[in-house]
Amino acid sequence: MADMTTWRFTKGHGTENDFVLVPDLDARLDVDAEMARSLADRRAGIGADGVIRVVPTASATEESVRAMAERAPWFMDYRNADGSVAEMCGNGTRVFAAYLRREGLEGADEFEIATRGGIKGIRIEGEMIATNMGRWRFLDPDRAAADGFDSLVHVDGGDEPWSALSVDLGNPHTVVALPETVVLADVDLTRAPHVKPDPSNGTNVELVRVLGDAHIAMRVHERGVGETRSCGTGVCAAALATSFWAGDAEPTRDWTVDVPGGRLRVRALPGHQVELAGPAALIADGTVDLSAL
CATH class of the missing domain: 3.10.310.10 (Diaminopimelate Epimerase; Chain A, domain 1)
Incomplete structure (x- = not known):
C-alpha cells in the first residue's frame, strides 16, 4: 500500500x-x-x-x-x-x-x-x-446448437431449475430464459443462484424477459458483488442469447435492453464481436x- x-x-x-x-x-x-x-x-x-x-x-x-x-x-x-x-x-x-x-x-x-x-x-x-x-462465444457451442441450453439455474424459493445458456465475453455469463409464469421483478436474487454444472470460477447470472421485437428486460446477479442495477457484459450476453433463441445464429440486429438502472443498446459486429452503448x-x-x- x-x-x-x-x-x-x-x-x-x-x-x-x-x-x-x-x-x-x-x-x-x-x-x-x-x-x-x-x-x-x-x-x-x-x-x-x-x-x-x-x-x-x-x-x-x-x-x-x-x-x-x-x-x-x-x-x-x-x-x-x-x-x-x-x-x-x-x-x-x-x-x-x-x-x-x-x-x-x-x-x-x-x-x-x-x-x-x-x-x-x-x-x-x-x-x-x-x-x-x-469477441464473444458460447461456452458449449455444440450443446447450444443442439438444445439451445447448456446448464440449469436454481434460485432460492424457486420450485424447479430453469434452463440457461453460457456465454463468454471475456468473463463468464449464464443467461436464463424465464418461463412465462415467472414475474421477473419477483425473483429472489439476494443470494447467488445455483448453477449446474458448477462453473469453476463462478459466473454472472442474467434473468431475461422478452418485451417485444429485439427488446428485453434483464436482472443480474454478479459474481463477487450480488444483484446490481446493471451489468454491461451481462446485457450483451442476454441480448446475444435471446437473439440466438429467436433463431438468429449470427445476430445482426440492434437490441434494446432495459435494466433496473436504465436502458442500453447492444449491437452485433462482424467477426463475432459485440458493442455496448449507453x-x-x-x-x-x-x-x-x-x-x-
Missing part, C-alpha cells in the same frame, strides 16, 4: 452500476483486495459495485496487460466489491472512458483502453459512449482518509 494517508477518488456510474475510480497516474498505489473491499463498502466506505484504478498500461503488473500499452495507454485495473480481480466490466469501461476524457487523458472521439479481458475500443456518440466489447456519469470527486477505513 502507498504511504499516503489520503487518496483522491471519483464516483461514477453507468446505468446505476456504480464505481469508485482511483487515479494512479504515477503507478504508486496498491489497490489490493482489502482496500477495494473497504472503498466499496456502502456503510463504512464510499460505496460501489466495483473499484477502478486508473493507471498507465505500461505500469501494469501483468505482462499480458503491459503488451497492450502501444495501442491503449490507459489500463482499467478493476476489482469487484468483494475485492476479487475481474477481467473487465462493460459499464465500467464507459465510466473509465468518461473519466479519461474529462481529465484530458484522452481527447479523441475514438480511442482504445486496456483491460484484463483485452483491448476495448471506445467511441463517443454525443451523450452516449459505445464500447466494442470484443450513458456514463461522473457524479462526485473527493479524498478518502485511508486510516478511517
Whole structure:
C-alpha cells in the first residue's frame, strides 16, 4: 500500500452500476483486495459495485496487460466489491472512458483502453459512449446448437431449475430464459443462484424477459458483488442469447435492453464481436482518509 494517508477518488456510474475510480497516474498505489473491499463498502466506505484504478498500461503488473500499452495507454485495473480481480466490466469501461476524457487523458472521439479481458475500443456518440466489447462465444457451442441450453439455474424459493445458456465475453455469463409464469421483478436474487454444472470460477447470472421485437428486460446477479442495477457484459450476453433463441445464429440486429438502472443498446459486429452503448456519469470527486477505513 502507498504511504499516503489520503487518496483522491471519483464516483461514477453507468446505468446505476456504480464505481469508485482511483487515479494512479504515477503507478504508486496498491489497490489490493482489502482496500477495494473497504472503498466499496456502502456503510463504512464510499460505496460501489466495483473499484477502478486508473493507471498507465505500461505500469501494469501483468505482462499480458503491459503488451497492450502501444495501442491503449490507459489500463482499467478493476476489482469487484468483494475485492476479487475481474477481467473487465462493460459499464465500467464507459465510466473509465468518461473519466479519461474529462481529465484530458484522452481527447479523441475514438480511442482504445486496456483491460484484463483485452483491448476495448471506445467511441463517443454525443451523450452516449459505445464500447466494442470484443469477441464473444458460447461456452458449449455444440450443446447450444443442439438444445439451445447448456446448464440449469436454481434460485432460492424457486420450485424447479430453469434452463440457461453460457456465454463468454471475456468473463463468464449464464443467461436464463424465464418461463412465462415467472414475474421477473419477483425473483429472489439476494443470494447467488445455483448453477449446474458448477462453473469453476463462478459466473454472472442474467434473468431475461422478452418485451417485444429485439427488446428485453434483464436482472443480474454478479459474481463477487450480488444483484446490481446493471451489468454491461451481462446485457450483451442476454441480448446475444435471446437473439440466438429467436433463431438468429449470427445476430445482426440492434437490441434494446432495459435494466433496473436504465436502458442500453447492444449491437452485433462482424467477426463475432459485440458493442455496448449507453450513458456514463461522473457524479462526485473527493479524498478518502485511508486510516478511517
